[in-house]
Amino acid sequence: MTLFDRAVNVVLANEGSTFTDHPSDRGGPTKYGISQVFHPDIDVKNLTREQAKTIYKVRYWQGRRYDELPDWVAIKTFDLAVNMGDRNAAKILQRALRAVGYDLKDDGIIGNITIGAAKQADEFATVVAMRSEAAGYYRSLAERKTDQAVFLRGWLNRAYA
Known part of the structure; x- marks a missing residue:
């Protein structure tokens, strides 16, 4: 099983x-995490699992360098990116790497510096730090956008998964 296959199964x-x-979901109708608002060209209601996997591979995985990260770091970053966007997920990774002792900016870009730090860092510690950073992000989001607070429990479950 490829890294992408493992990651998309988690997602x-x-x-x-x-x-x-859900009336409060800004993405509108959603299936397999694919939202109608962000994918107006897709018939979300009739989406199959295989179609969702293809969408995730083409629109969310390819060109984003997840396959250059340690496996569990890549899986966690990809899962967060699907839910909070690439840039926010990259910042979560960068903040987590800072938390485990690496000096880098949280610029939201998974480039050579971020990849290098992720490869040197302890993989388990990085994922644990990512969970904490993601939970903080979701709590802050729920405070700033109170209409989205209804999703906080699910977001936290995802953060700590």
Whole structure:
């Protein structure tokens, strides 16, 4: 199984397979984590698991250098990116690397410096720090956007997964 396959299976487990249309979800109708608002060209309601995997590979994985990160760091970063966006997930990774002793900016870009630090850092410690950083991000988001607070419990479950 490839790293992408492992990562997308985590995403699909976290997102679930049920079609939802929660009134507070800014993404609108959603299935497998694919939202109608962000993917207007997709028939989200009738989306299959295999179609979702293809979308994740083409639109969320390719060109983002996740495959250059240690496996569990890549999986966690990808899962967070699907939920909070690439830039925010990269910042979470960079803050986590700072928390485990690496001096780098949280510029939101997974480039050579971030990849180098991630390869040198203890993988387990980095993922633990990412969980903490992600939880803080989600708590802050729920405080700033109170209409989104209804999702906080699910976000925290994802952060700590």
